[in-house]
Amino acid sequence: MRFFGPRALRRGRKERRPERQQGPDQACRHLVPILACVPRMNELKMRQALLVRMGEKLRLGHPFNVAEDPEYLAHLDAIVRAAHRDGALEALCGALAQMYGDDDIDVAWLELAVTALTGPPGHLPADVLLALVVELRCRPKGFGAATVARFLAERRAQRRPLDGTSLPQVLLKLYDSRVPAHGPAEPREQLLRFLRMLAAQTGPSGPLAALLAEITGAAPGEPVAPAADGERQVIIQIRVEEEDAPSDLPPAQRRYSLRGYHYERVGDDRPVFLGSQSGPGLFTGDELTERGRDFLTSWREPADAARGVTKRVEFLLPHSLLGHPAEAWPGGPAGRPLSRSCQVVVRSLIRYRDSMVHDGWIRRWNALDRDRTPADALQRIGWLSTRAPADGPACPDPAAAQPWKCPEGKYPPLRLTRLTDLVDWLSAHPDLGCLGLGTPYDHDDDLIRQAVDDALLEDGIPVMVWRRDAGDPHPLLDALRAGQPPADLAELPHRVHQARRRGRHDTHSVHNQITLLWDDPTCVFSGQDQPMPGTRAAGEGAA
Known part of the structure; x- marks a missing residue:
């Protein structure tokens, strides 16, 4: 033929x-x-x-x-x-x-x-399409799902949604598309683009790769640039479940499990579920980094899909682990930390799965960059600490141990002495969306732990940032500015990623002591709580 x-x-x-x-x-x-x-x-x-x-x-x-x-x-x-x-x-x-x-x-x-x-007649000769069907049906179950999800997300971002959820359904819609949207060649170009995307997933050799190369004119395995209408982003959510909660044991002795979920989004469209992976069974907290390395090394599909695009790994953590340096997990066989290759943030697993506390969270998230003054977005971080500030009218105890100099900003800093201080302070600033902790999060510190719990679950704060080494927050802000302050707090995942890369040769620098809690309520998938018997199609869900 x-x-x-x-x-x-x-x-x-x-x-x-x-x-x-x-x-x-x-x-x-x-x-x-x-x-x-x-x-x-x-x-x-x-x-x-x-x-x-x-x-x-x-x-x-x-x-x-x-x-x-x-x-x-x-x-x-x-x-x-x-x-x-x-x-x-x-x-x-x-x-x-x-x-x-x-x-x-x-x-x-x-x-x-x-x-x-x-x-x-469609947009391919019938015998070519039939040959393509034969080759595609020989591929393993699930082949093409990532390409289908990416292509459908592109179409939605372009305000031109396409019906269909499976590979043959999308091929049928594109093959049989008889009404051009923007001129006679447009439907054919859409089919060729989809087949190029499929070829990029196929690999460089084999009968299917050769057939797709002949149809599209593209080299086998050649990557396809994102559509101009929106940036493609890969989102990996890793859930670390505390199996014995509540527990009085220290986090290192508690038992945990891992599950991973792979999503993609184009532009501002809703993320699309692509696959999931169950973890290595139960393990203790002191094994977390080692088990995490093995988990990420064995789950290669998201890493392969994220080549050349923005990638964010979100750790959904119980509050006992919010201070865990998740960005230091080795991200692959080479053993390099995740923070070298992608954005890494932590999230509150408790809030993620409790829809009863989502309303205030969504309101604060929507207000995060609504007011873009001052121009330096980092001045819109509200700082609190259990330490005594060293100076200024809001610093009543300059002689206290471990003085903390309050960063200048839009919101007056809070010295936290009791939880009611936080309630009053956040009530007075309903547009505050990013909280800076001058005292690092410590699950064993009752006051800071309860304050963070309240800020997340009662007041809906979506973003927090702090130094894990209890250092002065000013160098942290300098590391995020890097000579050019961000205009939006939405830049924080990228800014933290860049700071970690700049500090990669000094493990003790502030660049490697930053925790960013970036809790996006538009990336919540209730289906993750459905039973997951180890299959990669389970636990996808929708918000």
């Missing part, structure tokens, strides 16, 4: 034969293997039910007439031949969709193949 590249796609459609003239042998060669994969189609009663549904679709008043055969492949062959003879292949697809649902993957592949065989 000779395949056709992009030049052939531009030829006039008058060169193409009507697909309905293609013979029954070709129809059986392509459709019977797909039908044979439909659940329980090897059972005679299911094939009989199919014939009844076909008769109903065709309004015959009786089942579609095909002689029974105890050998199921021979019977399926006879059904396809009869349907091809009577122009009833579409009725065959419709009957299967009624029996198994439109979202059944094999039904979707069958519909795509039938459209190529019987429908009007």
